[in-house]
Amino acid sequence: MYRESNLSNRLQRGEFDGLLLGDRGYPCQPRLLTPYPDPEPGPQQNFNRAHCRTRARVEMTIGLLKARFQCLRHLRVTPERACDIIVACVVLHNIATI
Structure with missing residues (x-):
């Protein structure tokens, strides 16, 4: 289950330059790449x-x-x-x- 975190909030505010890879437990966001579900x-x-x-x-x-x-x-x-x-x-x- 996805839980908001300090890192997630900082990503949304654009405080980081680059991309993160996440597993299926996270929603795909502009700077957080997750696999296609199907x-x-x-x-x-x-x-x-x-x-x-x-x-x-x-x-x-x-x-x-x-x-x-x-x-x-x-x-x-x-x-x-x-x-x-x-x-x-x-x-x-x-x-x-x-």
Whole structure:
């Protein structure tokens, strides 16, 4: 069931630049892309497959980062501070990978 959130409100006000991918539990909005509920063969099914693969990759990456950096498991900071912490972890992850 869809529940209004602070993020949803911020999206509607246009405070973010870019797009978010959501699952079927969210309504499709201008900046929140969700899969077609009953896709027709062709472009809609292709979109749903690409959407599913992309969300799976994002979720896998988040899991990888949380496994490497325990501090990401229970972040209780402002969204701005969380972004700084996540970017730092991604940079460190990329350095460690190299």
